[in-house]
Amino acid sequence: MTPDQGATDPLLRWRGEFPILAETNYLISNSLGAAPAAAAGSLQDYHRTWATRGVRAWEETWWTMSAELGDRLAPLLGAGPGEVVFQPSVTIAHAVVLSGLEYRPARDGIVTDAMHFPSILYLLDGLRHEGARVRVVPSRDGIEVETSRLVEAIDERTAAVCLSHVLFKSSYVHEVEEIAAKARRVGALTVVDGYQAVGTIPVDVRALGVDVYIGGCLKWLCGGPGAAFVWVAPELRARLRPRLTGWMAHRSPFAFEPGLDRREDAWRFLHGTPSIPSLYAAAPGIEIVRRAEAEAIRAKSIRQTSRLVELADARGFPCTTPRDPGRRGGTVAIDVEHGYEVSRSLKALDILCDYRPGAGIRLSPHFYTRDDELEKAIDAVEEILRTGTWRAFAEGRSTVT
Structure with a gap:
């Protein structure tokens, strides 16, 4: 400098x-945040744990990492302990949450915009086969999507509103509070992708009034690929029973029961075995951004x-x-x-x-x-x-x- x-x-x-x-x-x-030097040591810790503790690493460290790292990240979202868990990607996190909804005629709508990240648009398009009516609000100028048009698109049949906090192409910041307020009035969920927000703009999920906030460490959090996260409002958890699920969502996963006895906490949004190396790699960047x-x-x-x-x-x-x-x-x-x-x-x-x-x-x-x-x-x-x-x-x- x-x-x-x-x-x-x-x-x-x-x-x-x-x-x-x-x-x-x-x-x-x-697109990809710079790698902290400390990530090398963190990944060495992963190998050292694997090499010296073997399968014991699961019970000693690895099994709870998705939630423990979530607690480290939570202050960057204005969230509390036990409210954030990690996922392998933002797309998977959306798929888990949206699999907890049923798209029936009285409540079958999904509202999004044409400038949402394409991976999520592809996912939403696939939900049409499950009965969802997907309404994609266009952009007039390729820079922003007018708040008034999004608000107008939300009605009593809307099940979920899915949008990016910050648009990936233009960096336009949605007026999330106003959009979420309309969704709340008609009983719809607001699911926000904060990939281009967390780490570069302050985020407070409760002040925004959203129901679900999803993001990842690849970009502004300098954490590398394979480490995404999801926050679901605690009062909403019981309403969502994701069909995309797995053994980590079970109350007693090592009982290996054929039926799912779903947890009530944020772990209910977990599924299969997490990407442990990615969690190790993500930790230093989160710590630096928090301290900055x-x-x-x-x-x-x-x-x-x-x-x-x-x-x-x-x-x-x-x-x-x-x-x-x-x-x-x-x-x-x-x-x-x-x-x-x-x-x-x-x-x-x-x-x-x-x-x-x-x-x-x-x-x-x-x-x-x-x-x-x-x-x-x-x-x-x-x-x-x-x-x-x-x-x-x-x-x-x-x-x-």
Whole structure:
């Protein structure tokens, strides 16, 4: 870090915890958060436990990890102890929760929007075969989905409203409180995907008024793949009896009974054997983000994403991102010509970003990002376009992806 910025930005004290930042301008935490150095030791602990304790690891450590790590994460959601459990993916977590609903004519509707993450849209589309009526509210501009149109789509036949807290393409922050309030008035559940929220914006599930909040550690929580989580409002648990279930949801799993005697607590949303290595890998990132503090991370994110918008505007680069910082998450997308090829050119320069059709190049600073790295990224986009170096990637002369 530069000495001046290190003195004025206390969050940069965490920069040394992430080895890749020494050589890389890492602006892709919206896709994969940088790996903490401590994850190596955590994964070594996994191997050491397996190697020295063998099958005893289950009763001594592993069996309860999904819930214990959930307790470590819970403060980042405004949740309490015993309310969060881990899942192998956000899609599976949605499938578990939604399998607890019955789609009958009086209550068969699911409301979502066209900018929800496609994996969840595929899952919801599959529920049509179980009798669900899926209503997908379109976006007028490819950036946001108007709250009024979502609220209007929710009626007395709606069983569940499924939406992203922050849209993955545009970084638009949904007005979740207003949408959840309408769902609550008509007796529908609100199931929110917080993958692009937790770790970059403060989250309080009770203040939002949602019934289910799902997320993962892959992105802003710097925890790697295979570690997702689910919070279900405690008062709702008894109403949901997931059909997608397994032995970890049983009161006495080692009795190996043929019938399921379902637990009453958050474990009722567990199913098969968890991905234990993923839980080990996720723990250090959660701890760092907790210590960095959500409010401080959000303040820096607003400042740096606002700066990216300014830099893009100064060069005439179109932004497919909300202008209002309150409605913008941690990402700025710029939709320049030859965007995909430009994004590959940036990666070749060790400026890591990604490209999404309909959004453009997504740039995502995090709490460990220096201000000068924003300038360098936008300068590099301008230079790549000016010199035409993007053509090497369009013509297949480079193997960098």
